[in-house]
Amino acid sequence: MAAWRKGERGFMSIEIERKFLLNGNAWRTLGSPVLYRQGYLNRSKERTVRVRTAGEKGYLTLKGISRGIKRREYEYEIPKADADAILRDLAEKPIIEKTRRRIEYKGLFWEIDEFSGENQGLILAEVELDSEDQKIDRPPWIGEEVTHDPRYYNSNLVLFPYTKWDLK
């Protein structure tokens, strides 16, 4: 989430990120895993509304239309107990569960998400960039790029979870 400006209780940012599959298991010894649970209150093309818990924190995030790999994003921290109740009572099912590791590699931050629940078996790495044409040094544990494959969009992993991909 690059180029953000801090707001009173949240921030607006333009999100520029690329998404990859993993290569091997060397990444498992890096970073500190944190449990993320997230669900959607809207998954339309024009706007998504996401509620998330990350460890002991809760967040509400609004995103607009993607333009290339850029996307406008607004994120606000909310009480963890509210986020839990919203996930339980209001969010579309199933909820997405994943364990996230945040790893710095040659000046860039990589987030590795190991999914559980309905997306068990899926592992994805995302890197946050400052500009669309920014050069990246690929860590040795990074595999094929899937930035533009809609099956891997978080919002689509609700409708078509990874454990059901081979049934199609």
Place this chain on the structure above:
Amino acid sequence: MAAWRKGERGFMSIEIERKFLLNGNAWRTLGSPVLYRQGYLNRSKERTVRVRTAGEKGYLTLKGISRGIKRREYEYEIPKADADAILRDLAEKPIIEKTRRRIEYKGLFWEIDEFSGENQGLILAEVELDSEDQKIDRPPWIGEEVTHDPRYYNSNLVLFPYTKWDLK
């Protein structure tokens, strides 16, 4: 918005309210009018997500399914500038605009909303209650009850604004 518990940055509440048309113009001399602008990021039956500006403040509000006149609600304050940008770029159009007066009458708070824009001409009063069977003293400027008429739900005033009702 009765029975709320204060959260770190917002609150969860059960909303119990009744809605009325107005009678005469005596209410116009009461309260301090504040401009509200609001739009929806989701208007489904299961969940609504609303962004609102009230004077110089901004809010994000999530509501669940209505059960009778009760409805679970989560509200969070966000920066006014974010709310303006979300209304402009992300919310479904048209935006609802209204001038709200908050008036105390015999121990209860009444909110009178005078709509502008696409709902020009519509004036509604809402009263917030602590329980479904609470007795209310009707102020003399309160007219017909419309609590259960879906045309008057705020979320429906986006799809079918008041100025178009007689065209149906």
